[in-house]
Amino acid sequence: MTSTIKDVAAHAGFSIATVSRAINAPHTVNPVTLAKVREAIDALKFRPSPLGRQLRGERTRLIGVVLPTLANPVFAECLQGIDELASAQGFRLMLMTTQYDAQRERHAIETLRAQRVEGLILTVADADTHPLLDELDADGPLYVLMHNDTKRRPSVSVDNHRAAFDGVRMLIAHGHRRILMLAGTLAASDRARQRHAGYAQAMEQAGLTPAPALEVDFNAEALAPSVLAHLSTGPTRPTALFCSNDLLAMVVMRGLRRAHLRVPQDMSILGFDGLAMGELLAPPLASIGTPNGEIGRAAWQRLMARIGGDYAGASLGLALPHTLREGGTIAAIGGAPFSEAADQRLMPGPMRA
Amino acid sequence: MTSTIKDVAAHAGFSIATVSRAINAPHTVNPVTLAKVREAIDALKFRPSPLGRQLRGERTRLIGVVLPTLANPVFAECLQGIDELASAQGFRLMLMTTQYDAQRERHAIETLRAQRVEGLILTVADADTHPLLDELDADGPLYVLMHNDTKRRPSVSVDNHRAAFDGVRMLIAHGHRRILMLAGTLAASDRARQRHAGYAQAMEQAGLTPAPALEVDFNAEALAPSVLAHLSTGPTRPTALFCSNDLLAMVVMRGLRRAHLRVPQDMSILGFDGLAMGELLAPPLASIGTPNGEIGRAAWQRLMARIGGDYAGASLGLALPHTLREGGTIAAIGGAPFSEAADQRLMPGPMRA
DNA sequence: GTGAAAGCGCTAACAG
DNA sequence: CTGTTAGCGCTTTCAC
Numbered sequence: 001m002t003s004t005i006k007d008v009a010a011h012a013g014f015s016i017a018t019v020s021r022a023i024n025a026p027h028t029v030n031p032v033t034l035a036k037v038r039e040a041i042d043a044l045k046f047r048p049s050p051l052g053r054q055l056r057g058e059r060t061r062l063i064g065v066v067l068p069t070l071a072n073p074v075f076a077e078c079l080q081g082i083d084e085l086a087s088a089q090g091f092r093l094m095l096m097t098t099q100y101d102a103q104r105e106r107h108a109i110e111t112l113r114a115q116r117v118e119g120l121i122l123t124v125a126d127a128d129t130h131p132l133l134d135e136l137d138a139d140g141p142l143y144v145l146m147h148n149d150t151k152r153r154p155s156v157s158v159d160n161h162r163a164a165f166d167g168v169r170m171l172i173a174h175g176h177r178r179i180l181m182l183a184g185t186l187a188a189s190d191r192a193r194q195r196h197a198g199y200a201q202a203m204e205q206a207g208l209t210p211a212p213a214l215e216v217d218f219n220a221e222a223l224a225p226s227v228l229a230h231l232s233t234g235p236t237r238p239t240a241l242f243c244s245n246d247l248l249a250m251v252v253m254r255g256l257r258r259a260h261l262r263v264p265q266d267m268s269i270l271g272f273d274g275l276a277m278g279e280l281l282a283p284p285l286a287s288i289g290t291p292n293g294e295i296g297r298a299a300w301q302r303l304m305a306r307i308g309g310d311y312a313g314a315s316l317g318l319a320l321p322h323t324l325r326e327g328g329t330i331a332a333i334g335g336a337p338f339s340e341a342a343d344q345r346l347m348p349g350p351m352r353a
Numbered sequence: 354m355t356s357t358i359k360d361v362a363a364h365a366g367f368s369i370a371t372v373s374r375a376i377n378a379p380h381t382v383n384p385v386t387l388a389k390v391r392e393a394i395d396a397l398k399f400r401p402s403p404l405g406r407q408l409r410g411e412r413t414r415l416i417g418v419v420l421p422t423l424a425n426p427v428f429a430e431c432l433q434g435i436d437e438l439a440s441a442q443g444f445r446l447m448l449m450t451t452q453y454d455a456q457r458e459r460h461a462i463e464t465l466r467a468q469r470v471e472g473l474i475l476t477v478a479d480a481d482t483h484p485l486l487d488e489l490d491a492d493g494p495l496y497v498l499m500h501n502d503t504k505r506r507p508s509v510s511v512d513n514h515r516a517a518f519d520g521v522r523m524l525i526a527h528g529h530r531r532i533l534m535l536a537g538t539l540a541a542s543d544r545a546r547q548r549h550a551g552y553a554q555a556m557e558q559a560g561l562t563p564a565p566a567l568e569v570d571f572n573a574e575a576l577a578p579s580v581l582a583h584l585s586t587g588p589t590r591p592t593a594l595f596c597s598n599d600l601l602a603m604v605v606m607r608g609l610r611r612a613h614l615r616v617p618q619d620m621s622i623l624g625f626d627g628l629a630m631g632e633l634l635a636p637p638l639a640s641i642g643t644p645n646g647e648i649g650r651a652a653w654q655r656l657m658a659r660i661g662g663d664y665a666g667a668s669l670g671l672a673l674p675h676t677l678r679e680g681g682t683i684a685a686i687g688g689a690p691f692s693e694a695a696d697q698r699l700m701p702g703p704m705r706a
Numbered sequence: 707g708t709g710a711a712a713g714c715g716c717t718a719a720c721a722g
Numbered sequence: 723c724t725g726t727t728a729g730c731g732c733t734t735t736c737a738c
Contacts, residue, residue: 002466002492004715015725020717030723047467051413052715055404055730065448070433076423083423083450087457092468095418095448097436104440113355114400115445139355250633257635280603282610282635357731368709373733383707405731408714 003044005052012040023048050092054116061091063303064112064141066122068100072247074273074292075123078146081296082121089304100125100189106132113141119303121296123147126190127155144303146295149194154306155317156299158290160191163322164198164242167270167288170324171240172206175333176268179203180230180238183213184248192244195272199242216248223255231267239333240268246275246287253281253329264331274325283328291320356397358405365393376401403445407469414444416656417465417494419475421453425600427626427645428476431499434649435474442657453478453542459485466494472656474649476500479543480508497656499648502547507659508670509652511643513544516675517551517595520623520641523677524593525559528686529621532556533583533591536566537601545597548625552595569601576608584609584620592686593621599628599640606634606682617684627678636681644673 009016014037021029022037029037040046054060063086067075079095086093094115096108105124109132112120120143124130127148136143137153145155171179181199183192192213200210214230216223223231231238243249249271253263261267264283271278274289298318362369367390374382375390382390393399407413416439420428432448439446447468449461458477462485465473473496477483480501489496490506498508524532534552536545545566553563567583569576576584584591596602602624606616614620617636624631627642651671659668 006715016716017718017726018724021724024717028723033723047463049715050468051404051408052730053717055408055715055732056717057730060404070423070429070436071426073424073426073429076426076429079448080423080450083448087449087460092464093448095432095436095446096440097433108440110400111445115403250630253635254633277603277630280607280634282606359731369732370710370734371708374708377733381707386707402731405714406733408716408731409733410714 002049003046005046005048007044008037008040008046011044012037060116060118062094062115062117063091064094064096064108064115064117064120064122066105066108066112066120066124067095067097068123068125069097072245073275073277074147074245074290077292078123078296078299081293082300083296084293085297085300098124109136117141119143119307121146121299121303127153128190142303142306144299144306146299147290148190149317149319150190151317153317154302156295156302157317157319158295158322159319160194161198161201162319163288163290164195164272165202166198166322166324167272168199168202168242169206170326171242171268171270171330172202172208174240174268174330176240177208177333178236178238179208179240179242180211181213181242181244182216182227182248182252183244184218185215195244213244216252218248218251220251220255222258223252227255228259231261238267240270240330242270242272244272246271246273246278246285249285249287249329250278250281253285264329268331268333269329271329274323278327279325281327281329285325286327286330287325289323289325291323295320355402356399358399358401360397361390361393361399364397365390413469413471415447415468415470416444417447417449417461417468417470417473417475419458419461419465419473419477420448420450421476421478422450425598426628426630427500427598427643430645431476431649431652434646435653436649437646438650438653451477462489470494472496472660474499474652474656480506481543495656495659497652497659499652500643501543502670502672503543504670506670507655507668509648509655510670510672511648511675512672513547514551514554515672516641516643517548517625518555519551519675519677520625521552521555521595522559523679524595524621524623524683525555525561527593527621527683529593530561530686531589531591532561532593532595533564534566534595534597535569535580535601535605536597537571538568548597566597569605571601571604573604573608575611576605580608581612584614591620593623593683595623595625597625599624599626599631599638602638602640602682603631603634606638617682621684621686622682624682627676631680632678634680634682638678639680639683640678642676642678644676647673 005016005019009019019037022034026034070076094112098104098108119141123146127145127150133153145153147157148155149157149160181196196213203210216227243252249269253269256263256267263269271285271287274287278285278287358369358372362372372390375387379387423429447465451457451461472494476499480498480503486506498506500510501508502510502513534549549566556563569580596605602622606622609616609620616622624638624640627640631638631640
């Protein structure tokens with residue numbers, strides 16, 4: 001079916017070694033020979049099998065990518081960024097997703113390692129306390145984390161703490177005092193923790209009291225009564241919600257709408273991720289943006305640097321700048337924080353906690 | 354570093370052939386031997402290298418996936434569906450994106466073929482007139498198209514013509530008569546053509562005159578004056594827009610908003626793709642939905658069927674059922690189609706064409 | 707039931 | 723400059 005280096009050698013009347021050299025080190029072979037070999041290559045439509053090369057040796061030109069999911073555009077965008085550089089540089093990408101499951105993370109890494117990938121780009125649930133990463137540090141392959149914001153390991157991310165801090169400070173600057181943080185059910189991730197810490201710091205710095213993050217079920221159609229209750233308990237009722245990611249923010253916006261609460265008049269919303277789609281909402285979603293494509297590309301470059309032997313700079317965490325998109329979902333708060341009407345819309349009959 | 358079958362053989366005191374059999378055909382080796390070999394495997398944490406296997410033989414357990422982009426959630430969701438089954442069945446995925454570029458499509462397929470993938474799942478710009486696909490038919494590897502709706506080739510999609518037909522008929526049922534179709538700049542794809550044909554058929558069947566699809570720049574902040582002009586030319590002014598995909602619909606909605614047109618009061622919008630995110634818009638986007646995860650999974654199964662030697666059923670096009678999401682972006686039209694106020698909002702001063 | 711040996715496609719010494 | 727040779731890790735006859 002497909003021809004091998006042997007066929008080319010026979011066709012050209014040289015040894016396979018010469019053919020190999022003609023391909024990998026053209027300058028070391030006689031121009032006339034080279035021409036003949038190339039002719040044979042064309043005639044037979046020969047493409048060297050990566051398999052043979054990979055088996056033989058050091059360079060597989062294979063990079064593994066391990067992501068939680070592609071349902072979140074954040075990761076899809078990162079992957080897109082990686083793929084751009086990878087294909088431009090002649091590398092192949094092997095992709096596995098984990099659904100945030102530690103067991104699948106382990107399986108993915110083992111599979112990829114068995115495939116002899118030269119490097120790994122991955123996003124894990126929690127980078128600091130991850131035995132797998134210690135194993136990788138110990139016996140390869142080289143890796144770079146993406147969106148895992150840790151000082152201890154090679155990674156590319158934003159400064160989640162600082163980003164959340166900036167975002168919440170912006171809410172405070174708009175007059176908000178009672179700000180609640182909402183997180184998805186996968187709140188155990190390092191990112192979520194850091195974002196909450198940033199929120200807490202901003203609150204405290206303004207002399208306000210941070211609250212624990214409130215968990216929200218991602219998949220529910222409406223907001224759970226317990227959550228709505230939190231949004232409506234008299235004097236401590238929040239005027240703004242900081243959502244740990246944009247998808248969550250959108251779900252919450254829908255939930256509020258169903259509960260007849262207006263955004264931003266009755267409740268301001270700040271998301272995290274800066275999904276392009278958020279801008280298309282009405283009102284456009286305010287959000288802390290992460291440069292996902294850039295993160296993917298930077299992760300790639302760092303991985304290449306490490307593979308190239310750069311043990312210094314490329315081995316630590318890199319934080320890319322985040323952005324602050326002040327969309328229409330944030331209202332300024334004056335003296336009277338809440339209207340009676342809103343109060344009533346908030347608690348439709350029996351739901352009153 | 355990592356141990357090989359040789360190490361295991363030495364450690365267990367048998368030949369590598371026996372180790373190989375212990376792994377691939379346990380029943381053919383003496384139970385006692387088997388136990389010893391397994392012990393050695395565990396002791397050395399041996400994982401057989403796919404590379405050796407791949408080189409030796411037919412089965413690489415590698416599947417190539419070629420997609421236009423991951424920026425569109427449609428494809429990310431398909432990939433997610435594929436990955437689920439692939440990893441469950443012990444296959445590895447090699448991913449390449451093409452940005453709808455024919456040259457990159459060719460390069461991707463060649464790279465993947467060289468890697469000896471056992472099969473290919475791909476989405477191309479235009480399936481019917483694609484020389485590459487003929488080459489694949491001729492000398493492998495086996496493939497299945499995704500979202501390319503063609504009878505002539507193995508594929509999984511929805512019936513784009515029918516789906517568009519249904520959607521536009523629904524618009525007509527809501528009283529719309531002047532309906533325009535909008536398409537992205539990549540309008541040359543087979544999908545876009547089929548969707549326009551479905552639109553045209555629905556129009557004609559209702560005694561209405563279909564118009565050519567109007568091209569809209571995806572990336573522009575506001576709608577181009579030429580487009581706005583089309584939406585405002587006196588008596589033939591449309592009351593509803595059928596957008597060839599959801600991303601486009603969202604961009605158009607934003608553009609209309611900036612032009613001070615209300616959706617759906619002044620203009621109804623129907624999208625195509627059924628992106629989950631569309632439901633979170635305000636108002637929720639009406640859309641023709643494609644079951645992307647299911648399409649990915651079905652494509653996988655069809656590919657496996659073909660690889661398994663099913664030359665009959667699995668070789669033709671499969672159309673999965675589409676859905677019709679009647680979101681809030683569609684208004685019913687009564688007697689008076691357009692308000693004067695809307696007319697004025699539509700043409701802000703100098704823009705009047 | 708087990709081992710020896712060939713070979714998958716390729717690269718990399720080492721000779722000539 | 724070119725050919726010979728020895729593997730990379732594994733599977734698979736073919737003997738024993």
